Amino acid sequence: MKTLAVVLAALLVSGGGRRREDGYELWLRYARVADTARLAEYRAAIRELVLTPGEPTMQAARDELVLGLNGLLGRRVPVADAPTRDGTLVVGTPANSPAIAALPLAAALREAGPDGFVIRALPVRGGGHHAIVVAANRDIGALYGVFHLLRLLQTEESLAGLDVVSAPRYSLRLLNHWDNLDGTVERGYAGASLWEWARLPDSGHTRYRDYARANASIGINGTVLTNVNANALILTPAYLVKVAALARVFRPYGIKVYLTARFSAPLEIGGLPTADPLDARVRAWWAAKADEIYRAIPDFGGFVVKANSEGQPGPQDYHRSHADGANMLADALAPHGGIVMWRAFVYSSEVPTDRIMQAVDEFEPLDQAFRTNVLIQVKNGPLDFQPREPFSPLFGAMRRTPLMMELQITKEYLGQDTHLVFLAPMWEEVLRADTYAPGPGSDVAARIRGLAGVANVGNDRDWCGSDFNQANWYAFGRLAWDPMLSSAAIAAEWTRMTLSNDPRVVRPVVAMMLASREAAVNYMTPLGLAHQMARGHHYGPGPWVTGGRADQTSVYFNRADSIGIGFDRTPTGSNAVRQYFPPLRERFASRDSVPDNLLLWFHHVGWSERLRSGRTLWEELLEHYQAGVDTVRWMQRTWDGLEARVDADRFRRVQGFLRIQEAEARWWRDASALYWQSFSHLPLPPGYEAPGHSLDWYRQLHCPPDPRKPRCDPVTGF
Numbered sequence: 001m002k003t004l005a006v007v008l009a010a011l012l013v014s015g016g017g018r019r020r021e022d023g024y025e026l027w028l029r030y031a032r033v034a035d036t037a038r039l040a041e042y043r044a045a046i047r048e049l050v051l052t053p054g055e056p057t058m059q060a061a062r063d064e065l066v067l068g069l070n071g072l073l074g075r076r077v078p079v080a081d082a083p084t085r086d087g088t089l090v091v092g093t094p095a096n097s098p099a100i101a102a103l104p105l106a107a108a109l110r111e112a113g114p115d116g117f118v119i120r121a122l123p124v125r126g127g128g129h130h131a132i133v134v135a136a137n138r139d140i141g142a143l144y145g146v147f148h149l150l151r152l153l154q155t156e157e158s159l160a161g162l163d164v165v166s167a168p169r170y171s172l173r174l175l176n177h178w179d180n181l182d183g184t185v186e187r188g189y190a191g192a193s194l195w196e197w198a199r200l201p202d203s204g205h206t207r208y209r210d211y212a213r214a215n216a217s218i219g220i221n222g223t224v225l226t227n228v229n230a231n232a233l234i235l236t237p238a239y240l241v242k243v244a245a246l247a248r249v250f251r252p253y254g255i256k257v258y259l260t261a262r263f264s265a266p267l268e269i270g271g272l273p274t275a276d277p278l279d280a281r282v283r284a285w286w287a288a289k290a291d292e293i294y295r296a297i298p299d300f301g302g303f304v305v306k307a308n309s310e311g312q313p314g315p316q317d318y319h320r321s322h323a324d325g326a327n328m329l330a331d332a333l334a335p336h337g338g339i340v341m342w343r344a345f346v347y348s349s350e351v352p353t354d355r356i357m358q359a360v361d362e363f364e365p366l367d368q369a370f371r372t373n374v375l376i377q378v379k380n381g382p383l384d385f386q387p388r389e390p391f392s393p394l395f396g397a398m399r400r401t402p403l404m405m406e407l408q409i410t411k412e413y414l415g416q417d418t419h420l421v422f423l424a425p426m427w428e429e430v431l432r433a434d435t436y437a438p439g440p441g442s443d444v445a446a447r448i449r450g451l452a453g454v455a456n457v458g459n460d461r462d463w464c465g466s467d468f469n470q471a472n473w474y475a476f477g478r479l480a481w482d483p484m485l486s487s488a489a490i491a492a493e494w495t496r497m498t499l500s501n502d503p504r505v506v507r508p509v510v511a512m513m514l515a516s517r518e519a520a521v522n523y524m525t526p527l528g529l530a531h532q533m534a535r536g537h538h539y540g541p542g543p544w545v546t547g548g549r550a551d552q553t554s555v556y557f558n559r560a561d562s563i564g565i566g567f568d569r570t571p572t573g574s575n576a577v578r579q580y581f582p583p584l585r586e587r588f589a590s591r592d593s594v595p596d597n598l599l600l601w602f603h604h605v606g607w608s609e610r611l612r613s614g615r616t617l618w619e620e621l622l623e624h625y626q627a628g629v630d631t632v633r634w635m636q637r638t639w640d641g642l643e644a645r646v647d648a649d650r651f652r653r654v655q656g657f658l659r660i661q662e663a664e665a666r667w668w669r670d671a672s673a674l675y676w677q678s679f680s681h682l683p684l685p686p687g688y689e690a691p692g693h694s695l696d697w698y699r700q701l702h703c704p705p706d707p708r709k710p711r712c713d714p715v716t717g718f
């Protein structure tokens with residue numbers, strides 16, 4: 001009887017022997033290698049582990065290897081002090097591993113630099129055994145190398161002739177959390193904040209360590225814990241001790257902690273009558289605050305600041321410039337080696353120019369005015385994380401000031417948790433865009449010093465709100481390490497690690513992922529349209545949104561009228577094209593050369609004007625909306641075809657979300673087409689799928705007051 005109870009309990013825990021695919025393990029599932037030949041190869045190549053676990057980072061590397069190899073190889077790999085036989089895995093640095101110090105790796109290690117690693121299949125001297133060596137200059141490089149090796153095993157790569165030298169392109173690879181101290185997450189679609197402030201510093205959730213593991217596995221080396229719409233309380237002693245506790249968990253994984261600095265903190269928590277950056281008392285307050293922070297967190301990274309933007313306080317409140325504000329904070333952090341990432345996301349409702357031009361107008365004159373420990377953090381596009389924008393012209397305009405690029409991993413404008421939209425193709429597009437500053441061959445990737453990604457992580461069991469949203473966290477880290485990795489390669493890695501190595505799964509899933517971003521562009525904002533989402537929550541269509549701040553409305557951006565649609569940014573309009581270097585300026589300004597996918601971003605085009613395709617603008621718009629819907633339907637069919645090859649948990653979850661996405665792609669198509677039709681007065685072509693409802697119906701659709709997911713249901717009309 002007792003035995004039966006034990007068996008039943010075990011069955012319940014294990015889900016009947018089935019692995020529970022609830023998403024918690026992300027891409028670090030370490031499932032047993034399915035290909036038997038590969039499994040045999042790996043088992044022969046890795047029969048013992050030599051690694052000195054003295055320091056916390058080496059201990060983390062060892063823990064990960066033990067966990068990973070146990071899972072992947074399906075057996076325990078013993079740990080030895082020195083290589084004793086063929087099939088040894090040696091991990092370390094010349095300083096902590098005599099075996100590595102004895103190997104001729106100097107040139108490769110120079111190439112690997114401070115964060116990189118070398119992985120080689122080698123005979124190890126003093127025994128002549130064959131080994132795989134993971135070597136680095138610093139412990140953190142060894143940990144990154146371990147994750148890389150595990151990735152090779154997870155993706156079933158051959159180890160024959162292994163010879164890898166890998167170094168990150170950028171030294172700043174940061175997540176930005178928009179997490180509030182009350183546990184909410186601005187633009188978060190994966191539950192509440194991970195940071196349990198009320199329980200810290202004493203209770204260290206084990207999840208913090210898994211968060212650090214996940215980040216380290218893709219090379220992320222910094223985390224900004226708090227929202228850019230900042231709360232000064234995070235800088236008070238009561239919170240700093242909590243921040244220090246998180247920093248302790250993250251430190252072995254090479255992750256530095258950063259905070260957002262509220263510019264008015266000297267007033268709010270410092271008891272000063274001003275926050276003027278040129279006031280000596282204010283400067284002294286920030287210097288003392290920096291000293292206090294570094295006493296608590298010696299490796300604190302620095303501040304991110306949103307100033308004079310969307311109501312946030314800043315130096316302009318005192319008639320000072322962004323440089324005055326940034327430099328004051330930079331001076332406070334400089335003695336400790338800290339940096340300031342000052343955001344360029346600024347626009348003012350009082351400035352009469354095109355909203356997207358204001359960042360360049362504001363910051364370009366300040367080029368060279370910033371301290372050396374200031375970076376200007378620029379969103380990928382000049383507007384605000386839209387499904388498609390051209391790259392921000394600031395990447396070309398700021399020639400002397402170090403720049404970071406800010407990407408949004410959380411999909412505020414791209415279907416949030418439910419829509420399957422893989423963002424790597426969008427990021428690849430901007431990283432590889434040529435700014436032509438100062439001439440051809442100057443891509444955005446070369447103009448920046450780091451990447452910041454607005455995190456999509458919350459306390460949902462699956463971290464990101466959906467299985468496929470995890471791929472965007474993964475892709476961000478991989479691109480911050482190597483911005484020239486292709487979206488296809490990243491998608492394939494992620495799919496193999498997360499879902500399956502079976503080519504009958506990998507091929508279709510990668511195809512779905514690669515098609516997904518263009519599908520979203522098509523059903524949401526085709527041909528260069530932007531910011532057509534519903535007001536506030538930005539979920540679902542709202543091309544009719546007007547009222548309030550003009551430069552936050554849809555009509556400001558679509559400029560639809562009886563003649564046509566689109567924002568004239570040529571010299572006859574706002575002349576935003578002037579902010580790009582030649583020949584882009586001319587390319588964007590001319591109807592003959594502007595790419596179709598940015599047409600309405602730069603031009604106001606007549607409804608019946610013919611485009612390169614031979615179709616009229618009206619026909620072309622409708623084609624794109626329909627193509628978006630069709631692609632989602634194809635994704636549904638593709639996924640349905642995988643039922644037998646994907647575990648039931650994830651199969652059903654993704655299937656359900658694709659159902660939502662298909663209904664909402666139709667919602668976008670129909671609401672948009674009907675709204676544009678109220679200007680064009682042109683008919684839908686014969687055979688075009690008829691809209692489900694009238695324009696009024698779509699306009700009156702109200703979202704339920706759900707603070708977590710402000711979703712409107714276009715089917716029930718809720």
Ligand code: GCV
Nearest residue numbers: 178186187228229306345384
């Ligand atoms: C954190 C957009 C978002 C805001 C966000 C802002 C920013 O406007 O809608 O939620 O605020 O960008 O990046 O500062």
